[in-house]
Amino acid sequence: MSPARxxxxxVFPPVTTPFAADGDVDAKxxxxxxxxxxxxxxxxYVVVGxxxxxxxxxxxxxxxxxxxxxxxxxxxxxxxxxxxxxSTAETIELTRRAAALGYQAALVRTPAxxxxxxxxxxxxxxxRAVADASPIPVLxxxxxxxxxxGVSAALVVRLSTHPNIAGLKESSGDVRLIGEIxxxxxxxxxxxxxxxxxxxxxxxxxxxxxxxxxxxxxxxxCVELYEAWRRGDHARAQALQQRLLEPAAAVxxxxxxxxxxxxxxxxxYAGGPPRPPLLPLDAAARAxxxxxxxxxxxxx
Numbered sequence: 001m002s003p004a005r006x007x008x009x010x011v012f013p014p015v016t017t018p019f020a021a022d023g024d025v026d027a028k029x030x031x032x033x034x035x036x037x038x039x040x041x042x043x044x045y046v047v048v049g050x051x052x053x054x055x056x057x058x059x060x061x062x063x064x065x066x067x068x069x070x071x072x073x074x075x076x077x078x079x080x081x082x083x084x085x086x087s088t089a090e091t092i093e094l095t096r097r098a099a100a101l102g103y104q105a106a107l108v109r110t111p112a113x114x115x116x117x118x119x120x121x122x123x124x125x126x127x128r129a130v131a132d133a134s135p136i137p138v139l140x141x142x143x144x145x146x147x148x149x150g151v152s153a154a155l156v157v158r159l160s161t162h163p164n165i166a167g168l169k170e171s172s173g174d175v176r177l178i179g180e181i182x183x184x185x186x187x188x189x190x191x192x193x194x195x196x197x198x199x200x201x202x203x204x205x206x207x208x209x210x211x212x213x214x215x216x217x218x219x220x221x222c223v224e225l226y227e228a229w230r231r232g233d234h235a236r237a238q239a240l241q242q243r244l245l246e247p248a249a250a251v252x253x254x255x256x257x258x259x260x261x262x263x264x265x266x267x268x269y270a271g272g273p274p275r276p277p278l279l280p281l282d283a284a285a286r287a288x289x290x291x292x293x294x295x296x297x298x299x300x
Contacts, residue, residue: 063097
């Protein structure tokens, strides 16, 4: 019997990982962020995803972050652990560790180091093996802007029939692909959009929620857009989509995780520096992000 699937509709921030002055994970700051997020109407949290700088965390640090987030999250929040690694065996082991800590689903990115050999056959075998061994439902995670490797609709639709593969996080912003998958996959398979610029269009094409970096800094606005779409207020949802475009671009494609962490500080969350080799922001970048977010606040 496959484990029960959590409800994956709604907005999930891929929470950032704060670091202390000595470079260690700051679990207290992370917990403080989660407790503040609890009141924002979010469906839950993705912990140790790309935005959490997962590729720079040791296994012990990942466990520390998962424990801190789980301890601070309200009981009604869905907890999704980023467990994807390059090898199938390591992904399975890490997924089991997350499940033992109380996480309800695992977000598994496409392995991509040996990119030319990551054929559809290789990816399908990887995901089926992880899902077969996982104590919790698995989400396929396609993030070609980082991995250089996307997934086809045909592959995802085949994987969607596995009883323990619960959904997809699609971060390329390809609304056509999201719609194609949503129409062909079983109704219980949840498609989540991972690009804020495509949030409203993806919902209109069949996505049931989103995992958005900008939701780490603007959770209420992202939730408001989702709720407006859900109640059929498309004019309000479209207006919010337009307002999100500039801040979302600032904290992703323009200035990255360092930019997102600065935006979080402007909004009262613990941000701090990214982990090397990522560079901290220079003064001009900090000023630009401050301008964007202050302008957003003045228009509220």
